[in-house]
Amino acid sequence: MRWWPASRRTGRRGAMPELEALKKEAALRAVTLVESGMRVGLGTGSTAKYAIEAIGERLASGDVRNVVGVATSDVSEALAREVGIPVEPLDPRPLDIAIDGADEIDPELNLIKGLGGALLREKLTEVQARRLVIIADHTKVVARLGEKAPVPVEIARFGFLSTIERLREVVPGGRLRQPGAQPYVTDNGNYIYDAQLPAQFGPAELERQLKGTLGVVETGFFLGMAEVAFVAAPEGVRELRR
Numbered sequence: 310m311r312w313w314p315a316s317r318r319t320g321r322r323g324a325m326p327e328l329e330a331l332k333k334e335a336a337l338r339a340v341t342l343v344e345s346g347m348r349v350g351l352g353t354g355s356t357a358k359y360a361i362e363a364i365g366e367r368l369a370s371g372d373v374r375n376v377v378g379v380a381t382s383d384v385s386e387a388l389a390r391e392v393g394i395p396v397e398p399l400d401p402r403p404l405d406i407a408i409d410g411a412d413e414i415d416p417e418l419n420l421i422k423g424l425g426g427a428l429l430r431e432k433l434t435e436v437q438a439r440r441l442v443i444i445a446d447h448t449k450v451v452a453r454l455g456e457k458a459p460v461p462v463e464i465a466r467f468g469f470l471s472t473i474e475r476l477r478e479v480v481p482g483g484r485l486r487q488p489g490a491q492p493y494v495t496d497n498g499n500y501i502y503d504a505q506l507p508a509q510f511g512p513a514e515l516e517r518q519l520k521g522t523l524g525v526v527e528t529g530f531f532l533g534m535a536e537v538a539f540v541a542a543p544e545g546v547r548e549l550r551r
C-alpha cells in the first residue's frame with residue numbers, strides 16, 4: 310500500500326465538496342497511467358467522469374496522443390466525445406487499461422459495481438482490459454462485500470416477475486430498481502434487481518448461483534478482476550493491490 314500526500318497532487322482545494330474532491334484525486338492518479346496510443350476502457354459514474362475529463366484534458370494539451378476510448382455506457386460515450394476522446398465500439402482486441410469506479414471494494418479487490426446501472430457493459434469491457442484500475446473515495450472500502458451496498462443484478466425484462474421469484478430463492482432480500490413510476494431500464498434494455506446480500510456468503514458461490522438463475526443477464530460482482538485501486542481519503546490517495 311502506498312500513499313501520496315494530497316498537497317503534492319492537486320495543491321489547494323477549491324469549493325468542491327470533500328467527497329467530490331477525493332473522487333477527482335483518485336481519478337487524476339489513475340489517469341497518469343494512460344500513455345499515448347492506448348485503448349482505454351472508460352468507466353461509468355461520478356468518479357469515472359473525472360477520469361474521462363482528465364484523459365480529455367491530457368489529449369487536448371498534447372501530453373498524450375492517439376488515445377482511443379471504449380465506453381461502458383451511453384453517458385460515458387457522450388462525455389468522452391464532448392471532451393475530445395475518440396470512441397470505438399468494443400471488439401475482441403484487448404484494452405491496455407480500463408479505469409472505473411466501484412460501489413464496494415473488499416481487501417482482495419473484489420468489487421460490487423452497477424449502482425450506476427452500467428454493470429453489463431462494464432464487465433464486458435473490463436474483462437478485456439490488461440489492467441483494471443479502480444478509483445474511489447475511502448467510503449467504498451469495506452471488510453466484506455454487501456456491508457453497505459446491494460449487489461445489482463441485471464435481468465431480462467421479459468418475465469421479470471418470474472425471474473425475481475427465482476432470485477428470491479437465492480437471495481431473499483432485494484427489490485426491482487424503480488426510481489419513479491417505471492422500473493429503471495439499462496442501456497441494454499434490461500431491468501435491475503438490487504439484491505441484499507446475506508450476512509454469510511462466499512461471493513464466488515453466490516455469483517455462480519445468481520448467474521445460474523434463469524432470466525439473469527449479469528451480476529455486479531467483479532471478482533478477481535481489479536489489479537489496483539486508488540482510494541482517496543483526506544490523508545491522501547492509497548494504492549491498494551491484491
Ligand SMILES: O=C(CO)[C@H](O)[C@H](O)COP(=O)(O)O
Nearest residue numbers: 354355356410422423425427
Ligand atoms: O459501477 C458503476 C456504474 O455502473 C459505478 O462505477 C459505481 O456505481 C460507482 O459510481 P460512483 O463513482 O458514482 O460512486
